Amino acid sequence: MTSLSEGPRRALGEDDRDTAVQRVQGAYAEGHLSYEEMDERLHHVLTATTHGELAAVLSSLPAEPADSTATIGAVGGRITRRGVWRVPRVLKVASALGRVRLDLSRAVIEHRVVDIELELGTGRARITVPRDAVVDLDGLRAGWKDTRYKPRRAADPGGPTIRITGAMGLGRLKVRHAWRR
Missing domain, CATH: 1.20.80 (Acyl-CoA Binding Protein)
Structure with a gap:
């Protein structure tokens, strides 16, 4: 901004x-x-x-x-964040090989808009967003496989906007909404 x-x-x-x-x-x-x-x-x-x-x-x-920014990176292996954790305003995730799993369903989200910047080589990524979140994937480039995301039919007002940008190499991103609040 x-x-x-x-x-x-x-x-x-x-x-x-x-x-x-x-x-x-x-x-x-x-x-x-x-x-x-x-x-x-x-x-x-x-x-x-x-x-x-x-x-x-x-x-x-x-x-x-100042806007909070955090970077999570790995050459190989898994990157996992789940449970109760504080989501920064900008989260940069970089992985050459391996899986990425981010679960924001019970996370503390203090910002109305959260930017997740993905730079992934191979491997899968799965992001679980809060039930009332609005997901924006317009800035994401997928190299090999399409992103899998089924938007909620009616988003609850007041939920955070999760903007996912960056590039996926040979992997696939799957985004889903949490079942419970």
């Missing part, structure tokens, strides 16, 4: 607006804003059309924490 100081005249995207809403709500939750101030700022965030307008609304808020 482009920082707010870059390109103040550039049109806002939905992710930019969602991030700004989270910052205003977070500042209210931490006691930096009264309810009335939060309500007014949310109105300005939702009606802003440029990054400059958005920056003006957010300028007096406490500094935004």
Whole structure:
């Protein structure tokens, strides 16, 4: 995401607006804003059309924490994350050979949008997402086999968006929604 100081005249995207809403709500939750101030700022965030307008609304808020990024890598073998674990804003997964299994169904997801960047040579990858998640696979390139994913018929509002990007070599990615919450 482009920082707010870059390109103040550039049109806002939905992710930019969602991030700004989270910052205003977070500042209210931490006691930096009264309810009335939060309500007014949310109105300005939702009606802003440029990054400059958005920056003006957010300028007096406490500094935004840096996006968290984590990298998991292996030359061979398995990469597994399951159970209760904290999902960073950006998760980079690199594996030359072997299997990758990421289970986000019981993970702590603090971000509205999570980017998973895959760089896989051979082997399979399976990602289990929360039941209410929206999955975006537009940025993923599959080399040999197609990705297997069946979207939920009706996504619950308020779930995280999981964007999966990167490249798969000779393996296959299978994405599924968890059965339970």
